[in-house]
Amino acid sequence: MGWIGETVDSVKSIQIRQLISQVVSLGMIVTSALIIWKGLMCITGSESPVVVVLSGSMEPGFKRGDILFLHMGKDPIRAGEIVVFNVDGREIPIVHRVIKVHERQDTGEVDVLTKGDNNYGDDRLLYAQGQQWLQRHHIMGRAVGFLPYVGWVTIIMTEKPIIKYLLIGALGLLVITSKE
Amino acid sequence: MHSFGFRANALLTFSVTVLALICAMATLSDNLNSPSPSAHVQVSNINWFQKSKGNDEVSMTLNVSANLESLFTWNTKQVFVFLAAEYESPKNSLNQVSLWDGILPSKEHAQFLIHTKNKYRFTDQGSNLRGKEYNLTLHWHVMPKTGKMFADKIVMTGFRLPEEYR
Incomplete structure (x- = not known):
């Protein structure tokens, strides 16, 4: 007392x-x-410079509770990069890897397909109904750095x-x- | 001044600072490594080549051999490696289609030779694949235990798809 x-x-x-x-x-x-x-x-240049990994879909690379540092920049999106994207109708952003890129000759717009390293199939099932590709405006940033465990605090x-x-x-x- | 709270706070601050410093040093030390990876890819067979739903699609069998041992440092958790077909078409200035990927968990697995069909569908946006010249590029992403991620690639040129569907 x-x-x-x-x-x-x-x-x-x-x-x-x-x-x-x-x-x-x-x-x-x-x-x-x-x-x-x-x-x-x-x-x-990213609207959320740090994100916490919430799912195991990128294991064993990223586990739940790890944090990622994002960078957006003007560079075009290329296959292999780990991007954070928002899908229309879903609140929580997803962190997955780009596996296909088609960049337009005239406008420079991109069609991007993503997949989680630990998932069996690509992400078309996660996208909005009928959506085949992600565009640039869906993507919030690409992961450039990694710090383990720290995100557990926020989780x-x-x-x-x-x-x-x-x-x-x-x-x-x-x-x-x-x-x- | 010398209460329990102050001491706990000082200890916590100090340990977090030391931990952050060690993490920074670990990721900086990755820059000292100058890797010399090598790769060789061969398309051993075109299994089938057709137009489905307006888009050209091809199935192929690949022989991929690579030695990525030199990418591993003490701060490397894993290396993600993938093979992508890259080509230009009248509509698109760049098409990158991942054909195969894999995770190398340690240096012991970093020298490999695999014989595989394409794991992801090699589909064009349109029908531009007949007689198309394309590059096969082996990309890798080094995922660290902590800190900055590294990526690089080896481009292999001079591949060409058949002139006719089969």
């Missing part, structure tokens, strides 16, 4: 000036995180929201009670 008592005391002893400075520093943390995220969006937080609220609460309490 000693620890809780101390915490309650330190919350009670907060001065108004100290409170304001803590709110400001909390604001700085939140805004700098936002700046980093938006800055990454500018540099990589756990989305699947067990209680842990998320506990963590946010604990961090908030820490910020409020810490001196300096």
